[in-house]
Amino acid sequence: MTNLDLARLFQRLATMLEIDGANPFRVRAYREAARVVESQAEPIEALAGEPKRLEELPGIGKDLAQKIRDVVATGSTALYDEMKAKVPEEIVALTELQGLGPKRVKTLMERLQIHSRQDLEAAGKTGRLRELPGFGEVLEQKILKALAATREASGRRLLAEVWAVAHGLAEHVAKTRGVQQVEIAGSFRRRRETVGDLDLLAAGGDPEAVMKAFTTHPEVADILGLGDTKSSVRLASGLQVDLRLIPPESFGAALLYFTGSKQHNIQLRRIAIEKGMSLSEYGLARGAKQVAGRTEEEVYRALGMSWVPPELREARDEIERAIEGRLPSLVDLSDLRADLHMHSDRTDGRESLETMVRAAKARGHGYCAITEHSKALPMLKGFDEARVRRSVDEVAAVRQRVPGIRVLHGLEVDILADGALDLDDDTLALLDWVVISLHTRLGQPGPEITARVLRALAHPRVSVMGHPTARMIGGREPAAFDMERALEEAAARGVLMEINAQPDRLDLNDINARMAHTKGVKMVISTDAHSVAQLDNQRYGVFVARRAGLEKGDIANTLPYEQFMEALRRARPGGASAGGARGATTTAAKETPAAARARGKAARGKAARGAKARPARRKSR
Template sequence: MAVHNVDIADMFDRMAGLLDIEGANPFRVRAYRQAAGTIRDLPESLAAMVADGDDLSELPAIGDDLAEKICEIVETGRFRELEATEKRIPATLADLTRIPGIGPKRARKLHDALGIASLDDLASAAKAGKVRELEGFGEAVEAQFLEAIEAHRSKKQRFRISIAEDYAKGLEAYLKTARGVARVIVAGSYRRRRETVGDLDILATAADGAAVIDHFTRYDEIEDVVSKGSTRSTVRLKSGLQVDLRVVAEESYGAALQYFTGSKAHTVALRKIARAKGLKINEYGIYRGRKHLGGRKEEDLYGALGLAPVPPELRENRGEIEAARGGHLPELVTLDDIRGDLHAHTTASDGTSSLKEMAEAAKAMGYDYLAITDHSQHATVANGLDEKRLAAQLDEIDRLNDGMEGIRILKSCEVDILTDGTLDLPDSILKRLDLTVCSVHYHFDLASKAQTERILRAMDNRHFNILGHPTGRLVGEREPYPLDLDRIIEAAKERGCFLEVNAHPIRLDLDDVHCRAAKELGVKVSIATDAHSTTGLSVMRFGVDQARRGWLEKADVLNTHPWTKLEKMLAR
């Protein structure tokens, strides 16, 4: 069975969590976590790299030792060091740290004092009132744990788009080897590029559907075949991801693709229009009575309804049908429009690639510029830069720019927004920067009004340019902090500030709804990777997907502009 990058990253994260609980060397813990981050950002399969004999130790944050462990996992499906660690520490103990308010130290304390080794143990102890008796916990904390456990259990399993993409590519490649298959495409919410995917809907065209279904159900990652017919099948992979395959004739490809792409609300709206015109549409085509009018292409279906073709990312019934009818669909931003990246870290703070390595990687991608935004001093856990270290880095960037052609490295910093709304570094150093990315990294628990005022006060500083990952959410892991985001967008318009669409798949922050809200108010956004390694620069496509879902066009995005224009836009 193929080993996916996410499998290896999850093993390394689990290892880091258990070692942290055990009180191991923090540098060892950090090494596993950084390696996991690198692996999740990789644009290519580690399994394929191992098969090709590539030197994995050349990857950021992957030394010889971790490279050997990756090879072991790929070749045997086992990680013996993790297995040995789980014999010393209950494997389920790491699950406790998924609950807000429980870090490694608290997890260990709960285990040592009450024998808690799993979420079920924690729930039982909390319901019995035992957690509140421990020093440093209390009744309120106990109640928060119970609420968080319930929310965790009730959450339907969804896969981040980057993880779903890894599985989808493998399935596409496998199905294309089936005899007689002409086309294979993954539809559904995956094609609409939603930030999370509940399952995969795959469409294939072939004359012999049963043969394709037989081939599909032999895929070596399948845990269970839920259903199997002559043209359709549903399976569940070992990862828990459900996959639905439908095989159709070529003449129905376009109609089926539209139907299985969805969304349901968009498709229902199209059917309503069809009925008003005396037509019928389904996954086989578009009909007037029994006469088949078309269905080979999606454009046929939209054209018969008097609509311009709607890009998949917009098919959520949020006004796209009216825009298609009136000829007002946006010309959505594309990855090719991006001229540079405005959020990236180096080894100076918590990145794993050097300044020069990041610059060379950005140049190789064809970028005109790259902003280096290492953390400011308050982010001690990320080895944040104080005024003196940042000044030294700015001098280093000047020297690099003098000796490097074809790209400009922008002098920047990811500046912490302190609780009182001041910025983490003095104006004397901020004024030397080409731009700032200002972010909230702590005290997420402030009330909405206080959190909003905190950011508004920070935006009053004339050196504030871009609000980084504006809501602080982590997809599937941490909810956005309470915030009046509409007020923030309005304030950005008034002050000449901008918002970030953080392209990292675990953030995708802003979300699509607020991307569109910013557009409607005339506030431009930066689509940026928050890269902590050279490979991290490759996740830009996910940010572009998010921007497209928010109806953003090239002109709405800061980093589609050349530096000469961008520099003027950033000036306050």
């Protein structure tokens, strides 16, 4: 169980207690525990095994420590089980809707006997929500909108939410004697943003032993079906998982079939028929004779094409390209050398600047950017001009204290309602890396927000646009600006686009990232981490890029530091980072491109010498 899983469980527990009307101090204690658990760099599982270590954590007393140990050992604790029986899953899910929280959900239950999304929608549509104390008409509309926006995603979970448990189950089954292969198929394998049920496939081993291993996994809450070739379970989290035991000679064909997409498989079957064969989950056959089926590669080859990475199997153009041998060589997590969107406790992050930089280094990065919020977000302690000036020295100090990683002094600057940036040009000139983001007034109509975005992209100091559409999966629709025009503007200006790797953002998404690529826009994959643990989310951004068919060369933060800075300078002469991370304080706002290039050359010389002096570092991922 990861720290994030544990933190989620305690958050959930706090939510259930709050809905149940528990003492606010008690609720707060559990929320605080969740926060502490999530922000620990060390695995809590390990700490739980050592006497007294948990009790040393801030805010974790004897009672909480015991509950953490229970959860680590058994996946739950008595109080959690008790609360789960009292506050059903559907009720807890309501607290995640925009505009609602535990307190309001409690009111809904007590005053209107609302226990489900359907109840809530019916009450909203008949105008009964607005009558409740503290609700009103605006909130009623907001809730109805949130219900509509989340309808598609409901019943599905974020890929990141099931990542650990899916791998845990697969490894558990793989340990059974005789099992040769286990794969997690379905949309999970295609790395879609959300997944419904999980489909596991295994080959080899004694059926009874394999199914027993599967159905006795500690996360399993109910066994829905038990057979020799297929079993189904429901996990404590509500997720349904099927395991199929496949004969080894059919494993590739079955994996292909259960990975999908359906449309991809339909196209493959059509090609099989054209070649006088038939393709099913059992294999590729000519009449009664099996032609291929043991591996996916074998099946694709027999159909006259190269193996298609699962992320591309969406019936776009991958089959045509596989036949012509033109499939992209997809970018990989190990290709990334930097994380260029991180927050620290100077604004709304959880850890210090130095801790974040050390953690980025520990993940094998050669450079990183620290990007706090700007003053348009005062509740997050966003930086004003004076605070940015102080930050210059803070970043310089961290560079001294943490050698072996380059630190770009960046900022996530708000795009104001009219498209102006939240900080003046002299202040922006102090920065190596300017991320611009939409956080407010996201509901502006299309033409208005398009003009706003285009104006912001045209600012010469901008390096990259962060989480461009500002959508939240299952929570908030993307902003309505014209993406195609924005991408054309970004391409013309040499502005990068971010693939934000937060599991509920994934923004750009695969479709937009693909469009960006065709428009000639380069991208970066960054985590937008607000804690050390979130630095590990970068893989979800990589999955988006892979689904978009992107290669290493399409992603700017696969470049080594010096080349990355050089590319930035070329793309944005006179813009942010023109002076390199260490020379940024001398960059003048109105410098000519030529002067910037000249100074860039000097900075490059320095950088190159610095690089030689540093020992080679190994990637740790």
